[in-house]
């Protein structure tokens with residue numbers, strides 16, 4: 001079958017090539033992938049993947065073979081899935097990391113959601129009640145940000161979306177941002193929750209904006225810059241402020257079903273900012289690295 005694999009010997013770091021078909025084990029389904037999404041980390045950290053390994057984690061398509069124990073979706077069902085090896089004609093996923101897609105939801109759109117949707121959903125869920133609380137989302141122009149803005153607004157929060165330039169803020173108000181700010185300097189009122197995806201100075205400044213009792217989720221480090229916290233900035237009297245790491249994409253299936261249902265009900269719009277053939281991955285990766293994609297890259301496995 002055709003697949004995109006890690007290729008450290010090429011300038012891009014990947015290649016579209018022939019590889020053996022994957023073989024599902026017990027409790028796994030074989031999926032014929034029609035659309036796959038590209039995550040920022042998969043492009044920025046290509047070097048961590050062993051040469052020849054099939055890349056990608058986000059996919060949508062049709063079940064080609066159900067699990068032998070009868071669990072999970074059946075052959076022919078439309079599914080969205082999360083797991084290693086997604087950028088391939090055929091991919092194997094654990095049954096608990098797959099969800100059936102409602103008929104009204106487009107497979108190319110739902111393919112954009114696994115990694116970023118799980119991240120936004122799970123961090124917001126562990127933030128306590130959102131109704132009437134101020135939620136700051138940094139890197140809001142990106143994939144995680146564009147989902148998080150919508151879900152936070154749906155949860156009743158007052159949403160502050162921070163971006164790198166006015167142009168990168170386009171479309172965020174329509175998605176539910178109450179304020180779109182360029183950088184964090186203009187924010188004066190404390191925030192109760194932060195979804196922080198930029199890292200470096202953004203993380204430090206966002207921490208300083210956190211209200212007593214608030215929670216900051218350190219999701220990503222898109223800037224690649226180090227963070228230097230001023231002395232005593234983690235000390236404050238009163239209710240504790242919390243800094244949480246995030247990296248839990250396990251047993252994704254039930255939450256993928258939640259995300260697909262939110263799309264079906266018109267609550268969530270998949271943030272597809274670039275869509276094209278998987279043969280154009282190099283072009284898409286350049287656009288992602290150059291911060292020219294408003295949300296996600298979705299590849300068609302044509």
Ligand SMILES: NC(=O)c1ccc[n+]([C@@H]2O[C@H](COP(=O)([O-])OP(=O)(O)OC[C@H]3O[C@@H](n4cnc5c(N)ncnc54)[C@H](OP(=O)(O)O)[C@@H]3O)[C@@H](O)[C@H]2O)c1
Pocket residue numbers: 039040041115116119138139140141142143144145162163164165168169197198218219220221222223224246247248288289291295296
């Ligand atoms: N912990 C986890 O499990 C998890 C899950 C998903 C993602 N992540 C990480 O979270 C971060 C965001 O993910 P994403 O999918 O939303 O990425 P993305 O689509 O690339 O968005 C990242 C945003 O960060 C901003 N940014 C600021 N400085 C940047 C720089 N030097 N280079 C690139 N972007 C910069 C950009 O906004 P402006 O152009 O508006 O400045 C960009 O839109 C990434 O670091 C990713 O690896 C972690």
